[in-house]
Amino acid sequence: MDALHFFATSWLSPELLGLTALGTFLGIYVGAIPGLSVTMAVSILISFTFSWDVNNALCLMVGVYMGGVYGGSRTAILLNIPGAPSAIATAMDGYPLAKKGLAGEAIGLSTVMSVIGGFVGIIVLALAAPTVSEFAITFQPRDYMMLGVLGIMLVGSLSGNSLAKGIFAGALGLLIGTVGLDPMSAEERFTFGVVELWDGINPVAVMIGMFGVSEALHQLHHMDKAVVKQKISRIIPKLSDVKKYLPLSLQTSFIGVIIGALPGTGGDIAALMAYDHAKRTTKNPKVPFGEGAKEGLIAPESANNAAVGGAYIPMLTLGIPGDAVTAVFIGALFIHGLNPGPMLLVEQPQMFWFTVGNLTLANIFVLIFGLTGIRLFSKIVECPKGILIPLIFLLSIVGAYAINNAVIDIWWMFAFGVFGYFMRLYGFPVGPVILGVILSSLTDENWRRAILTESGSLGNFFAHIFTSPLSSVLFLSILLIFFSKTSLWNKGLKPLLFRTKQKP
Amino acid sequence: MSSQLSSQKVRKPGERIFCLLLIVVSIFLFWQAYQIAGFSSLSSSGAFPLAASATMVLASCVVFVNTLKLPAAEGIQFFRHCLPPVVSIIMAIILLYAVVIDSLGFILSSFVFLFVCIQLLYRRSPLFTLAISIVSLIVVYIIFRLVFQVVLPEGIVPEREIIAQITSWWSN
Numbered sequence: 001m002d003a004l005h006f007f008a009t010s011w012l013s014p015e016l017l018g019l020t021a022l023g024t025f026l027g028i029y030v031g032a033i034p035g036l037s038v039t040m041a042v043s044i045l046i047s048f049t050f051s052w053d054v055n056n057a058l059c060l061m062v063g064v065y066m067g068g069v070y071g072g073s074r075t076a077i078l079l080n081i082p083g084a085p086s087a088i089a090t091a092m093d094g095y096p097l098a099k100k101g102l103a104g105e106a107i108g109l110s111t112v113m114s115v116i117g118g119f120v121g122i123i124v125l126a127l128a129a130p131t132v133s134e135f136a137i138t139f140q141p142r143d144y145m146m147l148g149v150l151g152i153m154l155v156g157s158l159s160g161n162s163l164a165k166g167i168f169a170g171a172l173g174l175l176i177g178t179v180g181l182d183p184m185s186a187e188e189r190f191t192f193g194v195v196e197l198w199d200g201i202n203p204v205a206v207m208i209g210m211f212g213v214s215e216a217l218h219q220l221h222h223m224d225k226a227v228v229k230q231k232i233s234r235i236i237p238k239l240s241d242v243k244k245y246l247p248l249s250l251q252t253s254f255i256g257v258i259i260g261a262l263p264g265t266g267g268d269i270a271a272l273m274a275y276d277h278a279k280r281t282t283k284n285p286k287v288p289f290g291e292g293a294k295e296g297l298i299a300p301e302s303a304n305n306a307a308v309g310g311a312y313i314p315m316l317t318l319g320i321p322g323d324a325v326t327a328v329f330i331g332a333l334f335i336h337g338l339n340p341g342p343m344l345l346v347e348q349p350q351m352f353w354f355t356v357g358n359l360t361l362a363n364i365f366v367l368i369f370g371l372t373g374i375r376l377f378s379k380i381v382e383c384p385k386g387i388l389i390p391l392i393f394l395l396s397i398v399g400a401y402a403i404n405n406a407v408i409d410i411w412w413m414f415a416f417g418v419f420g421y422f423m424r425l426y427g428f429p430v431g432p433v434i435l436g437v438i439l440s441s442l443t444d445e446n447w448r449r450a451i452l453t454e455s456g457s458l459g460n461f462f463a464h465i466f467t468s469p470l471s472s473v474l475f476l477s478i479l480l481i482f483f484s485k486t487s488l489w490n491k492g493l494k495p496l497l498f499r500t501k502q503k504p
Numbered sequence: 505m506s507s508q509l510s511s512q513k514v515r516k517p518g519e520r521i522f523c524l525l526l527i528v529v530s531i532f533l534f535w536q537a538y539q540i541a542g543f544s545s546l547s548s549s550g551a552f553p554l555a556a557s558a559t560m561v562l563a564s565c566v567v568f569v570n571t572l573k574l575p576a577a578e579g580i581q582f583f584r585h586c587l588p589p590v591v592s593i594i595m596a597i598i599l600l601y602a603v604v605i606d607s608l609g610f611i612l613s614s615f616v617f618l619f620v621c622i623q624l625l626y627r628r629s630p631l632f633t634l635a636i637s638i639v640s641l642i643v644v645y646i647i648f649r650l651v652f653q654v655v656l657p658e659g660i661v662p663e664r665e666i667i668a669q670i671t672s673w674w675s676n
Contacts, residue, residue, distance in 0.1 A: 048654055164570065168526065168563035174556040175533060182549035189540055189553055220591050223625060386626025387636055390618050393598055394644065397605065402654045410602045418595060425586055426519045444552040451546045458546060
């Protein structure tokens with residue numbers, strides 16, 4: 001009963017309801033406008049909202065997240081430019097549909113399927129999180145440490161094309177997170193005698209730099225891309241279509257939740273895997289895949305919204321972010337004095353059910369805003385980059401300043417913005433950096449706790465890993481990711497083991 | 505984000521130097537991490553930074569070696585394709601903006617920033633740019649300063665007096 005009461009908190013308060021609606025609305029546009037990303041928007045929003053009441057801030061940010069994941073599909077369909085990485089798979093069949101003049105139908109169908117996916121994700125979150133969290137209480141410090149490393153490894157290996165670059169980025173993030181006074185012994189680390197560095201480098205400044213400034217700087221390369229206009233007529237999808245594709249949508253939603261719940265994998269991978277699933281299971285598509293098959297549109301759209309609910313599971317129960325957006329979210333929760341982890345559900349069940357209620361509400365707003373306001377939408381998306389990009393810079397700077405009302409955070413933001421620009425330029429992923437910064441203290445503290453309980457012996461530490469099934473699984477997963485990405489596997493073992501598999 | 509996902513099979517100009525710099529910085533940080541507590545114990549405050557920076561040194565060396573193996577990209581110039589003038593100019597303008605925002609205040613510095621950037625990137629008549637800058641500055645100011653209550657540097661514009669003046673007019 002209490003759960004229902006907490007669930008309804010944001011439904012009954014006009015203020016929270018309004019903020020969720022506003023967040024979702026903003027999120028759809030942020031997701032849709034190429035060059036603006038959800039990660040960018042949430043990082044900038046944290047800095048503006050951290051003096052707010054925690055409920056208000058969460059309503060706005062949950063809305064932006066939910067709306068943003070959906071919004072990316074809009075431009076993928078209309079312009080063949082995925083507004084967000086999770087919409088890359090959507091463009092493959094969405095754009096061909098738009099070229100046939102079916103843009104309205106494609107948008108309508110993708111909206112409904114996104115919402116269905118979103119609900120599946122939320123239901124799984126509500127059912128699974130309490131169990132996972134009970135299980136998580138039994139985790140040893142070494143398990144947390146390995147979970148942290150695993151998350152960074154997964155993001156590092158999946159988001160870039162080179163594992164070494166991903167590992168470098170993750171280790172750099174971990175190192176940035178250690179700057180300042182050590183929380184356990186109050187020793188100075190990397191402070192170079194500067195008192196301002198005692199508090200460390202603010203993760204929000206790093207986020208805004210890496211995701212806001214560096215991304216906007218890269219956009220300067222493509223200033224003169226022409227905008228293609230599409231005519232949109234009917235947007236409400238046919239009921240028969242929804243009924244026909246419902247089974248596929250539900251299947252791919254479950255894929256989405258599972259992928260989303262794994263640490264390190266988010267909506268973009270969920271969408272690609274769902275697309276692949278649809279391609280394999282649809283025996284005789286009416287239209288071939290890649291030429292405007294509705295199956296190819298529905299699968300990724302259901303999956304990437306379902307992944308949102310999935311991503312919340314490790315975030316709320318373990319305190320381990322699944323991807324860059326949830327890493328930013330965890331940063332927000334910490335700033336508001338909440339401690340995501342196994343104790344959250346025990347100590348603050350109201351926060352958990354409030355979030356579930358909030359996600360549900362945001363999902364409903366996606367449906368409402370998704371099926372209306374298409375005229376306004378096409379106007380806003382045509383906003384020229386020459387005006388948009390200076391505004392992103394302005395908001396980034398104001399956002400960095402607003403964290404502590406200090407100019408030093410602007411400098412950090414700028415430095416990480418320029419550094420992030422070169423990292424992106426040379427193919428280094430920036431996601432692991434943020435994940436590293438967020439996970440740094442968790443990994444550090446748990447490593448030290450773990451090694452202290454083994455009385456400082458590395459031998460005992462490794463020996464005990466294999467006495468616990470969970471630790472063994474985590475340890476082997478880390479090794480597996482590492483070796484599956486190195487040349488030893490690709491050149492030596494893989495051809496031996498999978499010789500029969502021919503590339504189509 | 506698409507730039508992250510595109511596969512890279514050639515070496516861009518400047519990539520070797522960037523990777524070499526990463527090694528140098530990583531080694532420096534490793535040395536700094538060693539200074540915290542040396543190799544005293546595995547649970548010291550320096551152990552984790554040492555491990556992280558050692559990983560950075562190793563990873564950056566691997567990246568550097570891999571980069572050396574790649575063939576150089578043809579027809580790509582550093583100052584045309586990697587760091588075009590517009591990017592460096594905008595970086596410089598942001599730097600300047602960050603320097604003056606505290607002394608000049610948010611309103612004045614942001615207005616100049618928006619005007620210069622939009623004029624540079626959008627290339628319409630100055631009058632049009634002026635209008636766009638003023639409108640967007642007003643919107644940003646209302647949303648963040650008045651609605652979100654974000655504290656912004658005031659600088660030389662007597663903002664509070666102006667707001668107090670307006671509210672007193674309003675109430676009359």
